[in-house]
Amino acid sequence: MNFEFQNPTRIIFGAGNLSRLGEVAGEYGKKALIVTGGGSVKRSGVFDRAVESLKAAGISFAECSGIEPNPRITSVARGAQTARKEGCDMIVALGGGSVMDASKVISAAALYDGDPWDMILHGQEKVYVPTEALPVITVPTLAATGSETNCGAVITNEETTVKSFIQIPLLYPKVAVVDPELTVSVPKDQTAYGVCDLITHVTESYLNGIDNTPIQDRLAEGVILTAMEWGPKAIADGDDVEARAQIQWAASVALIGWCQVGTNAAYPVHMMEHTVSAYHDITHAAGLSVINPAWMRFAAKTNTAKFVQFAERVFGLSAKSADDLDCALEGIDRFEAFLRSIGCPTRFSELGIDDALFETYAQDTVKIVNDGNGNLPGIPPMSIEDMVEVFRSAL
Amino acid sequence: MNFEFQNPTRIIFGAGNLSRLGEVAGEYGKKALIVTGGGSVKRSGVFDRAVESLKAAGISFAECSGIEPNPRITSVARGAQTARKEGCDMIVALGGGSVMDASKVISAAALYDGDPWDMILHGQEKVYVPTEALPVITVPTLAATGSETNCGAVITNEETTVKSFIQIPLLYPKVAVVDPELTVSVPKDQTAYGVCDLITHVTESYLNGIDNTPIQDRLAEGVILTAMEWGPKAIADGDDVEARAQIQWAASVALIGWCQVGTNAAYPVHMMEHTVSAYHDITHAAGLSVINPAWMRFAAKTNTAKFVQFAERVFGLSAKSADDLDCALEGIDRFEAFLRSIGCPTRFSELGIDDALFETYAQDTVKIVNDGNGNLPGIPPMSIEDMVEVFRSAL
Helix, strand or coil, X not given: XXXXXXXXXXXXXXXXXXXXHHHHHHHHCCEEEEECCCCHHHHCCHHHHHHHXXXXXXXXXXXXXXXXXXXXXXXXXXXXXXXXXXXXXXXXEEEXXXXXXXHXXXXXXXXXXXXXXXXXXXXXXXXXXXXXXXXXXXXXXXXXXXXXXXXXXXXXXXXXXXXXXXXXXXXXXXEEEECHHHHCXXXXXXXXXXXXXXXXXXXXXXXXXXXXXXXXXXXXXXXXXXXXXXXXXXXHCCCCHHHHHHHHHHHHHHCCCCCCXXXXXXXXXXXXXXXXHHHCCCCHHHHHHHHHHHHHHHHHCCCXXXXXXXXXXXXXXXXXXXXXXXXXXXXXXXXXXXXXXXXXXXXXXXXXXXXXXXXXHHHHHHHHCCCCCCCECCCCCXXXXXXXXXXXXXX | CCEEEEEEEEEEECCCHHHHHHHHHCCCCCEEEEECCCCHHHHCCHHHHHHHHHHHCCCXXXXXXXXXXXXEHHHHHHHHHHHHHCCCCEXXXXXXXXXXXXXXXXXXXXXXCCCHHHHCCCCCCCCCCCCCCCCEEEEECCCCCCHHHCCEEEEEECCCCEEEEEECHHHCCCEXXXXXXXXXXXXHHHHHHHHHHHHHHHHHXXXXXXXXXXXXXXXXXXXXXXXXXXXXXXXXXXXCHHHHHHHHHHHHHHCCCCCCCXXXXXXXXXXXXXXXXXXXXXCHHHHHHHXXXXXXXXXXXXCHHHHHHHHHHHHCCCCCCCCCHHHHHHHHHHHHHHHHHCCCCCCHHHHCCCHHHHHHHHHHHHHHCCCCCCCECCCCCECHHHHHHHHHHCC
């Protein structure tokens, strides 16, 4: 293990903490840009409560609403323009992962004269790395992406059909106000997608990491087990604040960096899903739910011991040996069955996607990240043909 | 769960990273106060290598050597005076837990005109809370306290025979340069004490926390299991850098806050041990090794389900039910046997301590922390008599 780690985000976690937003924001200025999505925060009253808390602390605001589920670079540019025009001192991201991701990029774009797409890794010759950004306060309304406590953001360029990311320490939110009560209105399907999303964040680093990271492994298994125990409770009864809190915390921990630190893991399932959802406006986690089990069956053939550990520790199976592929595959079957049990799709056909663009997704994926030999990094590295095989197995 | 969490320390982890000290320190100024202990870093050559790295980065230094294993407030005052007199911009803590703890308090004391003991919680009417401190860079030479990545420090007042602590966000180290190679010269007994120390940090929050913290529980179990697997390897072969790295990372994670966050746990075993080692100059972890199993047998009677979980998940035992006290006690026996197997004492007699001051330790403990009813906080809260009973059972 040889690594660097620093996550400076201050987390304020617990039911009822939305009322502290103004107090928290007061440390960063007098005017906020509130970024929101399709309007659910307005319908639920969360927006009004946030504004009330800001106003009570003497903080005025401007708005950037309408961030898409797969947030677009044009929306980022629009938000940055508003922040500049209105002289905002900070960004308050009030929504799910797409709102938080867009907010992070807006925070840097507001202080950059060029095209914000310059910051997003997309195969360009020179990536622009921003060095200053407005402070961001995240207020998640969905337990899913963990964007509230990390420095990553995924953005789509609708013009070029590219979906890719930026991940730099500058974009760590200053504060994450994580109030699980805000998620009680999330419908069953989105709750389930959130559970799938957070689990996939963990399986990626768990199954693509270096050997001998026993603490990170146990934590990853703990996140998965917690999501599998409490996720169905939150889906069954959306008003179960305890269940909402457990999956919210699991979602934050899943991508806060604690599971990933030192694993040096690539995220092949995410990379593949991004290219798929660049072409089809599907929920990110729905794409993950289809691709992840298919990828697992492919990867288990070479990384058998880790999949055996997954089968034993997460599903209580007993392997005959560390290279017991049958046990590994049984663990993956159980995992896929869990995803189905909470209503997540596990086949492309359920998403209305056929095999027409499989080769294109694969080609696009390695355009964004490759190992220098044209393969997608991961354990094992994947050729174009490997990716197409995985996609095909999930038809 | 309702909590706040923020740990801003930048961690640079991995064998060979001592050479990066100068580069890292360069961000904080031109002159360092290097704080060290009894001289082992000089004998091992680590001091010279640290100085070489600093010099190469154009950083000069002053020294504060001779920090005691139980660091004294007089040494803190001496270090602070040197830092002021020499115009140091930063503190480099090069040593074990005592050196790092002393360094943190020196960093605040250097900018405070009063008595540094004012900052240490010891039953005074008004605790002085410092608001500024010199930046601290920790370079641990022992895998044990986890002080390298947290904001706590334990200091002894030899005049009044009080050992107590300060724990405030101001004291988070700016950077922890964690190089497991620096620990290969640690002798077997100190390596074992380190393993005991880090495990006890985790058992405290695990066994004294609120219910329903499943992720923190799994992480805590992971730290314990990792320490139990790799600790004996590091003891058997001190040059096993992989084993050294595993227990070093376990020690850091044990008290970085990730296991503790949201558990709202008291640290009763530590509080009792501090009063014992205020009277007897024993290694902190030797005291913990004696008191922890004795406390566990006491606490298991009321908090049985959690001890059953400990027995099942850490030692693979199978309980008849969640309140199977026999299983819980069997887990504690196994834990005590592990401590003995690595050479840690589990009876006061092994430390040359008799029952003469048991009542005094207990009285002193609640002088520092109590729940308002004269009891020591924990699960369950402990009366003076309870503490004496625990001490007596470990005679």
